[in-house]
Amino acid sequence: xxxxxxxxxxxxxxxxxxxxxxxxxxxxxxxxxxxxxxxxxxxxxxxxxxxxxxxxxxxxxxxxxxxxxxxxxxxxxxxxxxxxxxxxxxxxxxxxxxxxxxxxxxxxxxxxxxxxxxxxxxxxxxxxxxxxxxxxxxxxxxxxxxxxxxxxxxxxxxxxxxxxxxxxxxxxxxxxxxxxxxxxxxxxxxxxxxxxxxxxxxxxxxxxxxxxxxxxxxxxxxxxxxxxxxxxxxxxxxxxxx
Amino acid sequence: xxxxxxxxxxxxxxxxxxxxxxxxxxxxxxxxxxxxxxxxxxxxxxxxxxxxxxxxxxxxxxxxxxxxxxxxxxxxxxxxxxxxxxxxxxxxxxxxxxxxxxxxxxxxxxxxxxxxxxxxxxxxxxxxxxxxxxxxxxxxxxxxxxxxxxxxxxxxxxxxxxxxxxxxxxxxxxxxxxxxxxxxxxxxxxxxxxxxxxxxxxxxxxxxxxxxxxxxxxxxxxxxxxxxxxxxxxxxxxxxxxxxxxxxxxxxxxxxxxxxxxxxxxxxxxxxxxxxxxxxx
Numbered sequence: 311x312x313x314x315x316x317x318x319x320x321x322x323x324x325x326x327x328x329x330x331x332x333x334x335x336x337x338x339x340x341x342x343x344x345x346x347x348x349x350x351x352x353x354x355x356x357x358x359x360x361x362x363x364x365x366x367x368x369x370x371x372x373x374x375x376x377x378x379x380x381x382x383x384x385x386x387x388x389x390x391x392x393x394x395x396x397x398x399x400x401x402x403x404x405x406x407x408x409x410x411x412x413x414x415x416x417x418x419x420x421x422x423x424x425x426x427x428x429x430x431x432x433x434x435x436x437x438x439x440x441x442x443x444x445x446x447x448x449x450x451x452x453x454x455x456x457x458x459x460x461x462x463x464x465x466x467x468x469x470x471x472x473x474x475x476x477x478x479x480x481x482x483x484x485x486x487x488x489x490x491x492x493x494x495x496x497x498x499x500x501x502x503x504x505x506x507x508x509x510x511x512x513x514x515x516x517x518x519x520x521x522x523x524x525x526x527x528x529x530x531x532x533x534x535x536x537x538x539x540x541x542x543x544x545x546x547x548x549x550x551x552x
Numbered sequence: 553x554x555x556x557x558x559x560x561x562x563x564x565x566x567x568x569x570x571x572x573x574x575x576x577x578x579x580x581x582x583x584x585x586x587x588x589x590x591x592x593x594x595x596x597x598x599x600x601x602x603x604x605x606x607x608x609x610x611x612x613x614x615x616x617x618x619x620x621x622x623x624x625x626x627x628x629x630x631x632x633x634x635x636x637x638x639x640x641x642x643x644x645x646x647x648x649x650x651x652x653x654x655x656x657x658x659x660x661x662x663x664x665x666x667x668x669x670x671x672x673x674x675x676x677x678x679x680x681x682x683x684x685x686x687x688x689x690x691x692x693x694x695x696x697x698x699x700x701x702x703x704x705x706x707x708x709x710x711x712x713x714x715x716x717x718x719x720x721x722x723x724x725x726x727x728x729x730x731x732x733x734x735x736x737x738x739x740x741x742x743x744x745x746x747x748x749x750x751x752x753x754x755x756x757x758x759x760x761x762x763x764x765x766x767x768x769x770x771x772x773x774x775x776x777x778x779x780x781x782x783x784x785x786x787x788x789x790x791x792x793x794x795x796x797x798x799x800x801x802x803x804x805x806x807x808x809x810x811x812x813x814x815x816x817x818x819x820x821x822x823x824x825x826x827x828x829x830x831x832x833x
Contacts, residue, residue, distance in 0.1 A: 329630065352656060353578050353731050365630035365793050368579025370786050373730045382578055382603070382734040383664045386657040391676055410680075414653075419686050425641040427627030427634075429655040430604075433681050463680030475679045 312338055312543065313535040314505075315399075315445050315486040323396045324348045326389075326435050329367045331445045332399035334546065335486075337363060341542040350389060352431040354380045363546055386431065390438050393478055398439030400432055400462065401446055404454050407500050407521045409444065409464030409482035409492075411436065412457040419459060429461050436462035441483040448487035448518045455521040465499035472499070489515045490532065495524060505530045554724025554767045559748060559774040560822060563589045566712050566744050566772065574601040574710040574742065575608065578733030579629055580786060583716040584608050585779035585823035586748050591615045592817050601710055603659045603734060604629070607782070607799050610636040611817070613649060614809050620650040622708070624659045631796050635803040645806065653687055658705045663734050665707035666741025677703040713742035716780045717764070718788060719756050720749045724767030727756040730786030732764065739765055748776040750788050776823055781832055792832075 315335035319325060321344040327336045333351075337360060340347050349358045353368035357377030364372055373379050380388075389395065402411035403426050413432060417423030436442055442464075446452050464482045465472045472481050481499075485492040490506035502524035503515055508531060516523045535543070557565070567573065567590055575583045587608035590598075599620040600609055606629060612618050614636030626637050640649035654662070661673035674693060684690040684703075693704045715735040719727040726747050728735060739745040747765070752775050756762050778785075782795035802812045820826045 353580070354733070355731065365796075366579045366791065367629060368731050368733075369791065370580070370730060370784055373580075373786060379731060381732050381736065382656065383660040383737055386660050387664075387675070391657065414682070419682075422642055425633075425638045428623065428625045428653060429681075429683065430625035431656040433655045433683065434657040434677055437679060438676065460680065460682045466680050472680070477679070478676075 311445070311486060311488045313539050314491060314507075314532050315443060316342065316539070318443055318484060318486065319344050319347055319397060322346045324350065324394060325397045325399055326350050326352070326395045326431075326439055327399050328401050328432070329364065330401055332401055332443070334363055335445065336399055337546055338539065338542055341546065342539055350385070350395065352382070352385055354382055354385045356380065356389070386434065390431070390434055393438065395435070395439040396441070398435035398442045398479070400435060400442060400444050402432070402444065402462070404452055404457055405444065405446060405485065406454060406457050406464075408466060408468045409485060409494065409501055410457055410460045410466060411444065411462040411464060412459050414459040414461045416458055432462040436464070436481070437477045437479055439479045441480045444482050444485045446485070446487060448489045448515065450518060450520045453519040453521070465494060468498045468500055489518060490529075500524060502526055503529060505532050507532050508534060554770045555772045556724075556752075557772055557774060559585060559589050559776050562746050562772040562774050563593055566746060567593075567595055569595055570597040571711040572599040572601060572709070574708070574713040574738050576602055576713065576715055576733060576735050576738040577780070577783065578604060578731060580731040580733065580784060581716045581728065581735070581780050582606065582608060582783035583714045583748055583779065584781060584783065585776045586714045586716070586746065586774075587612055588817055588823065588826065591617055591813065601708060603656055605634065605637065607634070607796065610634040610799070610803055611813065613637050613640050614646070614803065615813055616646040618649060619647065620652065622652040622654070624654045624656045628796055628800060630793070631800050635800070636809060639806070652689065653683060654690070654705060655683065658690070658703065659708070660734055660737070662705045662708040663737035663741050666709045667737040670707055672704045672706050674702050674704050708741050710738065710742040712744045712746065713738045714746045714748070715739060716748045716776075716785070718750045718785055719753050720747060720770070720773045721753055721756045724770045724773050725756050725763045726765040726770055726773070727762050728764045736764055739769060744771050745769055746772045746774065748774045748779040750777055750779070750785050751775070778827055778832060779823060781827065
């Protein structure tokens, strides 16, 4: 999953990175095929090159290895809002068929079953990054037919409903899970399964999805991790806490 | 003029029940000692403002100091939930907590508006999300020049902002190194600013751009070594990730939390005593 996500980044991309899985994938990309990827963390660190994976979004390692450290108002106004980000890399608690994301609340907002941490930088990353990669593990609790709360907009009600709002960014172009990769269908922008790992069946992915999942007629296999990728992943893990 | 005083006196002097309070720090330089002193002095009815409420706001909320939270991301960074925050929101324990919820971009813009003396901030935000439906302070305005629809949020104007910094000099000029977060804006937006520091030096002005906050906007400086623990102070000490992980277990259970607060906060006279008790070196 980490390797598949890392491969999606192009060398030279300016990438706004969320903590956790996205950070792991983005740094793997930097250590393998994309040495010139520019990693921007919302803590204000631009061009961070951490030797160990950070536990928090504002670890000292990010600042110490960055090309520039700027304030929070700057990172969101001058960098994200101004359109200087190619790829936003997000996680979420829940996703729906049009790649809208929930990281706010499960249940009713006023009387929640589970209160999640909230939006953070995600709504504006989802709207303003050139495109968005989403990473989350696939199961029926996370892939739901209806979100209790839209924290970050994907394709909203599908079709051109996102376009009509005039967002700068194209929206989520791929959703990378532990079973495969989903991409928006041409036309209505509903997510469809387009790539899978070896040993995973379409039926397995459908069983882990809370709506009738569309599958491409020609699903491509995802190549297993190369020795180089595995070695880079290990070196990141070895030097990291937790 | 900046007053130099013990943290206990600064909180007693400037922080009152019912105020709007911002303790800012974005993972780095979180004013933990000041937050704990507010809990120790049992302030009540506070509106707590912060982009990223973490362990210290979890303590204040669990201890019943706060009735309102203005925020954009409330979690234990790298670990998971803030259980005292969740308990307050999900079960109104120990009392209901009203939420005023934004995104990071909006909070940053709202502090900037406050620091600039403007009534509101304008930004591209919130379209297609459910946040405006749950926060009536998120509104929309039309650009008078292009007609573009933009989001508007009211300026943040805390009664008191508290931050932690590496250094202040004997005049009260403050220097921050590393991740600077939104601390400058939060201080300039506030009526009163308190800064706790790792050390007080003769002068911090020997390097250009070294002074982040000139003394004229700093009301009180308190010398509190390790005042950001378990977060970190770049160049002074590292983040204690183990504490953040341990906090998950402490805060998960109401009784365990109450016992921890009693032993570490209420039974200790000050931050130095807490650090000794917790064996932080």
